[in-house]
Amino acid sequence: MKTYFDTGNAAMVEAAVIAGCGLFSGYPITPATEIAEHMSRRLPPAGGLYIQAEDETAALHICIGGALGGLKAMTATSGPGYVLYADPYGWAISAEVPLVIVNAQRVGPVSGITGAPGQGEFYLSRYPTHGGNFETIVLAPNSVQEAFTMTVEAFALAERFRTPVTVLADQLVTDGYASFAVPENEEELRALGLQVVPRRAHPGPDFYPACADIDIPPVVLGRGTGAACSDWTPTEEGYDTEDTVEQMRHARRLIYKIRAHRELVDRYDAYGLENDPDIVLVSYGSPSRVVLGAVKEARRQGLSAGCIRLQSLWPFQDELFRRKADYLVVELNADGQLAREVERAARYPVHFMGACGELPSTAELVRAIRRLERGEALPQSTDEREIR
């Protein structure tokens, strides 16, 4: 392994190179600009293409073009650009185009504050386009090392499921520096639990089969396969159709190819759950780093606390919230997005602690755990009756 001390942005670029990324197209935006910068230097010597687009919509459309031409493609942005991906994102979901999309979340809405972290696109990453009738795959790193590993994993999942995969990071992960290890050969790659899935081309003629199978090669145009694809509902051969039976078949494939293979996507990390703690903190991304420290501190102070950290966000892992506990969801927004989803999945009380642009402190979290253990309400809650 080679060890670097660099940013999450740099780590994701190294990961993309190892994963065989053949095209990066993006439009600069803080805090993801460095990904484009590093890509422009790293990809061409590695045999890949770097194309700066005129805007985000074009960037993702260019990635789709590259992927349909047989290249593994990636783009990176922040919230204001991620929302502009809506149109091509849907295109890629429906035409089953493998892509990797990085969103370095910053505080919003709209432009918000450029250099401050946020977690406002939890639900947008579930529904990144209109029309419904699909599932999405979303991974969420909380460190520079994970920014590396999850980007490699995102490329593999994109290929296997023939779908765009979002790596939902945040400014602290992408801009933050830490040491990370990069494998230098196949063996070291496997030691990190990673694999590289080579790009293949579907030979046809059933480009969009009526099944929930994965590991079907993606559609590649212009290789003598006779493949066709568009933004319209496809027949199995890829031709446009207005048949609602075909529409239902297509929708069910987009949904169930992911739901039926969730074990390949589901990822989480837990700490201190072995003794059924009274309070379970739930988080993802950067807040989870402070949460872990706070839970350790709370336990040192004799409080009964544990934590769950989601490493994959979508499909949502409802089963993780079946254990009897008071759940405290900590996120970098004030509206409580993950909290809302945990409320849906859990059968026990769910509390919320939100922050905007700045992580909560260890002391604040330990105080919150203490209050909940005493049965007191928190100053903030998703229940508006409890807002002070």
Added chain:
Amino acid sequence: MFRHEVLISGFGGQGVAVAGRILGRSAVAAGLQATMLPSHGTETRGGYVRSQVVIADDDIDSPLVEKPDIFCALSQAAYTRFAQSAAQGVVLYDPETVATGPAPAARSTAVPARGIALESAGTALAANIVMLGVVLRRLNLFPADYAEQALRELMPRHAESNIRALRAGCAHCPHCAG
């Protein structure tokens, strides 16, 4: 097991992020764990910048600097905002740019970084590296050679003048009170 927190804050253009990056990189080169969170405004020059550096001998849970052991205040605004958080640590400031004000931290230590930088490196731009030298000595976790190596790697064209500034900062440290 140990965990040390260093906060460096000032305005854009002072090398706040560079100093944090060199500190983290040299700690990792010395075999320790390190994280560095830079935060900044939109501007390249001016505006507010902060580097939060955590150095430990084991995995780092939270990369947040909540109670800095050392706080380098490179501007008045930074001092006003963060000095209180370093109440249990030490605050390093340049009296030329920071007036410590009515609510100073327990231990504030004046470091004439700008002057030392002009003298040693021939440019006030190296004041951040002078401060870094003082920080390294105060931390006393690894030899300054690792930081010199990081300077050579990260700023090859200006390495020599910055290494002079770093050494001047290290040499000044014993004279720091507090």
